[in-house]
Amino acid sequence: MAAVNTMEKKLAEYKCDTNEAICLKLVRFPEDVEDDGTTFHPEYSHQIFGDDEVAFGYKGLQIQLFYTAGNLSTILKVKYSSKVTETFDCVEPDEVEGKIREIVPAGFTCNTDDFISLLEKEANFKPFGTLLHTYTVHSEEAGELTYQIHKADITCPGFLEYHERLQTFLMWFIETASFIDPDDDRWDFFLVFEKYNKDGETLYATVGYMTVYNYYVYPDKTRPRVSQMLILPPFQGEGHGAQLLEAVHRFYCSLPKVQDITAEDPSENYVKLRDYVLLDMIKEAQDKSKINKKHARRVYEILRLRATDMSDEEKARDYRLEVKKRLFGPYRKNQRELAKLRKCLRPEELVSHMGQMDTETQHEELEKSYQVVVEDYRRIIERLASQA
Structure with a gap:
């Protein structure tokens, strides 16, 4: 058992986080190639290397995928300090370069001098x-x-x-x-x-x-x-x-x-x-x-209604809540006024005012207001459609 655990620990040393191992770069000047400050890394690599985003079989793995800044001419290099087969005869490393080649279109180079030659042609792009x-x-x-x-x-x-070449970046971000x-x-x-x-x-x-x-x-x-x-x-x-x-x-x-x-x-x-x-x-x-903010808001609500699939329960609910939120403004104002009244009205007067602002009644009035507004909006949308 101890021998197995030791083996697992040694093998674990050959696992690399592919989000760290993949080095991306947009190159403008030849000196950018060796400048680590211009390197950036993927947010995701699971579509290429699996959900764990791990490559096995290498220490110090670095997958260099550099592009000229304009035309995106590409160089691909895979570097590492050691490989698992150098230590263990019966264990095979992942074919990392092959996985990258699956998404990088043909025409890339693996030679730095050739890449610099491509960089010199950027003036034509x-x-x-x-x-x-x-x-x-x-x-x-x-x-x-x-x-x-x-x-x-x-x-x-x-x-x-x-x-x-451009769409290869989608896989990483x-x-x-x-x-x-x-x-x-x-x-x-x-x-x-x-x-x-x-x-x-x-x-x-x-x-x-x-x-x-x-x-x-x-x-x-x-x-x-x-x-x-x-x-x-x-x-x-x-x-x-x-x-x-x-x-x-x-x-x-x-x-x-x-x-x-x-x-x-x-x-x-x-x-x-x-x-x-x-x-x-x-x-x-x-x-x-x-136009003022109130009018602009109505225009927005009309256009949003036209673009909303009201047969979709969730979308219809979102739209309804958005409109009701605006319509609820006057009721909120009444609530603030009521809070002020509490300080100056006698109890029997306060009860009278509160009776006028029953919560259930508010909801009913709000729903009526919403239906009237939507009906108005639909007529406007129908008129727009007839003129299109």
């Missing part, structure tokens, strides 16, 4: 598709940095190959990620790039992207559905997600054939980001249309 939006972000280190958002599709020369079939012409791609200077030339670095699928809605509309969205880790926390989502919403809102914009299985972070962006757009609409 230009963003794909149509420029939608340009914005700046202030950096204490670099000053004002300029970013661009482009819309691309499968007709852009070289884009399909680029997208194959989206828990339930899956690759899409980009040959379907219903896909739209929105890409974020940073403009930067290198030896006096303007170059572009990939920052993140979003994929959107255009579903058909009878008789002549489309419903764009956001599939996946990712801002690469070196750029996270700088507001690029909000800029991207706002640009995408503005693009589709400008198309008459678009009925509404949805998201496929949105994460909690995505929902929060979408709420922030839409509230920001609502504020802008208020400023331009000169």
Whole structure:
């Protein structure tokens, strides 16, 4: 038994956390290749290495997956200090390089000199598709940095190959990620790039992207559905997600054939980001249309009703509670006034006021108000539909 335990301990030394072992990098300059400060690691690796996210058979395992910053030309290297077969004859290590090769498209190199040659060609890389939006972000280190958002599709020369390299990042940063079939012409791609200077030339670095699928809605509309969205880790926390989502919403809102914009299985972070962006757009609409907050709220509730599947019990409940929360405002005000009255009214007068504000009655009145509001909203939505 002691011998078995000793063996298990020795074998355990050859287990590596794959989230730590995988080293990702976006390379702009040759010196970045050896600079550990530019390295980042996955949040997830279970789709490649199993739920435990462990690779067996190596000590000091390092899986280097480096990309040129713009075109995402790739180098793959696997390094380790020792291998289990060097100590134990009958134990085989995991085929880690083979697992990575399953998701990295053909065309990558394993040679550093070849990778540097690819890096030198970055000056030829230009963003794909149509420029939608340009914005700046202030950096204490670099000053004002300029970013661009482009819309691309499968007709852009070289884009399909680029997208194959770009989507490999999904496996490391989206828990339930899956690759899409980009040959379907219903896909739209929105890409974020940073403009930067290198030896006096303007170059572009990939920052993140979003994929959107255009579903058909009878008789002549489309419903764009956001599939996946990712801002690469070196750029996270700088507001690029909000800029991207706002640009995408503005693009589709400008198309008459678009009925509404949805998201496929949105994460909690995505929902929060979408709420922030839409509230920001609502504020802008208020400023331009000169409508007050109360009117803007009603417009929001109408549009949300139009986009909500009220046959879905959970969605209908969420909508009902959201509207009732607003309608409950006057009742809350009465409660505050009642609290003040307690200090100055005689007991019999207080009882009289409390009788007027019975909780059950409040709920009944609230439900009546809700039904009236929804009926009004439905008539407006029907009128909009008849004019479409």
